[in-house]
Amino acid sequence: xxxxxxxxxxxxxxxxxxxxARSAAACFAAQLDPTLEELGDLKTAVSEAVTNCIxxxxxxxxxxIQMKCRIMGDDTFEVSIKDWGCxxxxxxxxMEPLFTTGGEDRSGMGFSIMECFMDxxxxxxxxxxxxxxxxxxxIARKKSR
Amino acid sequence: xxxxxxxxxxxxxxxxxxxxARSAAACFAAQLDPTLEELGDLKTAVSEAVTNCIxxxxxxxxxxIQMKCRIMGDDTFEVSIKDWGCxxxxxxxxMEPLFTTGGEDRSGMGFSIMECFMDxxxxxxxxxxxxxxxxxxxIARKKSR
Amino acid sequence: MKITGYCKQGVLTLxxxxxxxxxxxxxxxxxxxxxxxxxxxxxxxLNFKELTFMDSSGIALILRADxxxxxxxxxxxxxxxxxxxxxxxxxxxxxxxxxxxxx
Amino acid sequence: MKITGYCKQGVLTLxxxxxxxxxxxxxxxxxxxxxxxxxxxxxxxLNFKELTFMDSSGIALILRADxxxxxxxxxxxxxxxxxxxxxxxxxxxxxxxxxxxxx
Ligand SMILES: Nc1ncnc2c1ncn2[C@@H]1O[C@H](COP(=O)(O)OP(=O)(O)O)[C@@H](O)[C@H]1O
Ligand SMILES: Nc1ncnc2c1ncn2[C@@H]1O[C@H](COP(=O)(O)OP(=O)(O)O)[C@@H](O)[C@H]1O
Numbered sequence: 001x002x003x004x005x006x007x008x009x010x011x012x013x014x015x016x017x018x019x020x021a022r023s024a025a026a027c028f029a030a031q032l033d034p035t036l037e038e039l040g041d042l043k044t045a046v047s048e049a050v051t052n053c054i055x056x057x058x059x060x061x062x063x064x065i066q067m068k069c070r071i072m073g074d075d076t077f078e079v080s081i082k083d084w085g086c087x088x089x090x091x092x093x094x095m096e097p098l099f100t101t102g103g104e105d106r107s108g109m110g111f112s113i114m115e116c117f118m119d120x121x122x123x124x125x126x127x128x129x130x131x132x133x134x135x136x137x138x139i140a141r142k143k144s145r
Numbered sequence: 146x147x148x149x150x151x152x153x154x155x156x157x158x159x160x161x162x163x164x165x166a167r168s169a170a171a172c173f174a175a176q177l178d179p180t181l182e183e184l185g186d187l188k189t190a191v192s193e194a195v196t197n198c199i200x201x202x203x204x205x206x207x208x209x210i211q212m213k214c215r216i217m218g219d220d221t222f223e224v225s226i227k228d229w230g231c232x233x234x235x236x237x238x239x240m241e242p243l244f245t246t247g248g249e250d251r252s253g254m255g256f257s258i259m260e261c262f263m264d265x266x267x268x269x270x271x272x273x274x275x276x277x278x279x280x281x282x283x284i285a286r287k288k289s290r
Numbered sequence: 291m292k293i294t295g296y297c298k299q300g301v302l303t304l305x306x307x308x309x310x311x312x313x314x315x316x317x318x319x320x321x322x323x324x325x326x327x328x329x330x331x332x333x334x335x336l337n338f339k340e341l342t343f344m345d346s347s348g349i350a351l352i353l354r355a356d357x358x359x360x361x362x363x364x365x366x367x368x369x370x371x372x373x374x375x376x377x378x379x380x381x382x383x384x385x386x387x388x389x390x391x392x393x
Numbered sequence: 394m395k396i397t398g399y400c401k402q403g404v405l406t407l408x409x410x411x412x413x414x415x416x417x418x419x420x421x422x423x424x425x426x427x428x429x430x431x432x433x434x435x436x437x438x439l440n441f442k443e444l445t446f447m448d449s450s451g452i453a454l455i456l457r458a459d460x461x462x463x464x465x466x467x468x469x470x471x472x473x474x475x476x477x478x479x480x481x482x483x484x485x486x487x488x489x490x491x492x493x494x495x496x
Contacts, residue, residue, distance in 0.1 A: 007156040007165065014150060015416035016176050019446075023172040024154070027165050040446075040477035047448040051415040097486075105418070107452040109485045116484040160313035164343075185343075185374035192345040196312040242383075250315065252349040254382045261381040 005031065005071040013054045013063040013083070021067055021081075022046040028069045029077050032139040041117035042077065042137060048110040049081040049133045055102055057085025057131060075141060076119075080134040087127040095123065147218040150176065158199045158208040158228070166212055166226075167191040173214045174222050177284040186262035187222065187282060193255040194226040194278045200247055202230025202276060220286060221264075225279040232272040240268065293321045302331035309343040310351065310375075319351050323358065332364045339370035339393065348375065349382050356388055365389070396424045405434035412446040413454065413478075422454050426461065435467045442473035442496070451478065452485045459491055468492070 007028050011017045022043040029042050046067070053065045063085055070078040088094045095115075100108030114121045118135040125131040152173050156162045167188040174187050191212070198210045208230055215223040233239045240260075245253030259266045263280040270276040291314035295304035302325060310318060326334060334355060338344075356366045368390045371379065376392055379385055394417035398407035405428060413421060429437060437458060441447075455471060462469045471493045474482065479495055482488055 005157060005159060005161065007154060007162070009152060009154045009169070011152040012150060015414075016150065017152070018414050018416050019412055020152065020172050020176070022446075024169045027168040027172065031161050031165070037476065037480070040480065043446065044448050044477065044481060047414055047446075051448065051450065055415060104457060105415075105422075105450075105453055107449045107456065107485065109449040109452055113449055113481060113484050117480070160311075163311050163313050164309060167343075182373065182377070185377065188343065189345050189374065189378060192311055192343075196345065196347065200312060249354060250312075250319075250347075250350055252346045252353065252382065254346040254349055258346055258378060258381050262377070 001076065002073040003070050004073050007069050009067045009069070011065055011067075013058045013061075013065050015051075015054055017065075018047055018050050018054065021050045021065070025067065025069055025079055028071075029139070031071060032075055032077060033142055034077075034139045038137070038139055042079070045114045045117045045121075045135055045137075046079060046081070048114050049079075049135070052110055052133075053081065053083040053085060053131070055106065057083040057087075059086070074138070076136050076138045078134065078136045080132055082130065082132040084130040087129055088123070088125040088131055089127055091123050091125055146221070148215050149218050150216040152214050154212045154214070156210055156212075158203045158206075158210050160196075160199055162210075163192055163195050163199065166195045166210070170212065170214055170224055173216075174284070176216060177220055177222060178287055179222075179284045183282070183284055187224070190259045190262045190266075190280055190282075191224060191226070193259050194224075194280070197255055197278075198226065198228040198230060198276070200251065202228040202232075204231070219283070221281050221283045223279065223281045225277055227275065227277040229275040232274055233268070233270040233276055234272055236268050236270055240266075291318055293318060295325060297325075297329040297331055300332040301335060302326065302329050302333070303335045303337055305337045305340065307340040310341060310348045311343065311345050312347045315347040315351055319354060322351070322355055326355070326358050326362070330362055330364075334359050334364060334366050336366070336368045337370055338368060338372065338375055341372060341375050344375035344378055346378065346382065348378065349384055352384060352388060367391075394421055396421060398428060400428075400432040400434055403435040404438060405429065405432050405436070406438045406440055408440045408443065410443040413444060413451045414446065414448050415450045418450040418454055422457060425454070425458055429458070429461050429465070433465055433467075437462050437467060437469050439469070439471045440473055441471060441475065441478055444475060444478050447478035447481055449481065449485065451481065452487055455487060455491060470494075 095111040097112040098108040100106045211227045240256040242257040243253040245251045291308040394411040
């Protein structure tokens with residue numbers, strides 16, 4: 001499927017940038033004229049993935065995060081969030097509901113929410129190298145709603 | 146002055162991205178807790194600079210645009226907008242009010258508005274290589290308002 | 291950007307809803323030009339009440355609308371201008387040429 | 394994120410205003426814990442009416458507040474939950490453990 005539009009956003013893994021990242025993704029996705037619910041779903045999924053970079057990938061430093069947003073010709077919104085942090089040893093386990101290495105501050109529901117709100121969620125990771133989470137969601141055309 | 150936070154955003158020179166670019170800049174600047182007026186000024190200045198890349202730098206193609214936003218330690222917001230387009234031959238002339246090479250669709254007020262709404266506007270350009278516009282604006286602290 | 295409007299007793303009122311930038315300006319100019327040509331009003335009122343953003347593309351649009359109205363011996367008014375578009379109009383000095391009033 | 398509240402007849406009501414994410418959760422949890430400790434209420438009501446965004450950080454916060462309330466033999470209620478936070482609560486299944494009501 002051809003890419004109709006894209007943006008690449010690089011930012012620091014500071015918690016103040018969580019709201020920037022999800023808002024920027026939503027501003028870009030606005031071109032697909034999504035419903036408020038679809039927009040909320042995208043923002044939530046991006047917020048989870050970006051928070052994971054800040055909390056888990058870079059526990060002791062302020063690392064670099066890269067977010068790529070793509071609008072595909074078939075009105076699918078694709079977003080990938082990449083870090084160069086600690087990586088995930090067992091991806092399958094990490095994606096189980098309630099699994100967390102984050103203690104009481106985290107719920108272990110991050111990946112479950114991404115999977116619930118997006119059509120597909122793919123995780124690529126290498127311990128010591130970093131993690132990329134790629135998510136897709138088809139936005140319904142206004143006419144067919 | 147130390148950089149407290151930054152983001153680098155790359156996007157295509159499609160006119161649909163004008164609203165994305167100014168909104169993304171505003172979302173990032175939100176960390177400085179600007180007034181509505183300051184936020185409007187930033188959005189307007191970014192809109193002018195990004196539109197110039199799309200209209201003037203890449204008249205016959207969809208080029209690449211890069212926007213860097215920086216929050217400085219002294220609460221200055223700095224934004225630079227870069228293209229790899231046709232460049233500007235006479236920068237001084239280009240910045241004069243009402244000067245335009247864009248015909249009836251353009252007003253020739255882009256640079257004047259940037260200069261009016263931002264504290265400083267700097268233009269670097271090389272014909273055939275591209276243009277970078279760098280603008281700064283100090284955001285007043287809430288307490289001292 | 292959505293433009294709606296009506297013509298009553300020679301006064302064409304056009305309501306601008308949304309953001310007026312380079313992306314939306316061409317379609318807005320077309321809609322405006324078509325309506326002026328269709329109604330040939332003696333007065334054209336651009337109602338900016340619901341205009342959420344405007345940059346210098348809006349200035350070009352206002353100047354062209356003014357030119358078109360003068361050609362048919364009519365006049366142009368811009369009314370209900372919100373704060374952000376008003377700052378752009380102020381910065382441009384266009385308020386010395388066109389009849390503009392705020393919100 | 395701003396939290397305001399009052400305690401009346403053993404019922405501590407806390408109003409959440411703004412976005413509840415990882416960035417704001419720590420301060421929110423601190424404010425919440427301090428108020429529960431100060432008033433030792435029999436009921437704690439989290440009023441989400443003005444909560445404009447919430448991600449899974451909010452789930453962790455609710456679960457901790459629930460745990461703290463159970464320790465002092467009280468109960469936790471979450472009320473006036475807007476659409477987006479409600480979708481997050483639904484997806485998490487937390488609505489089976491906590492008393493939650495929508496807007
Ligand atoms: N970007 C990442 N880098 C390293 N580890 C990660 C990353 N994202 C997730 N993880 C691991 O996966 C676990 C589960 O993540 P998640 O489902 O989002 O829940 P939570 O963030 O609440 O822990 C995390 O606790 C962490 O161990
Ligand atoms: N990024 C750019 N690349 C090439 N030329 C530019 C660029 N930005 C501005 N210019 C030149 O400077 C002129 C004045 O720009 P400006 O004041 O923004 O007014 P306008 O965009 O309405 O023409 C333009 O007409 C164009 O010739």
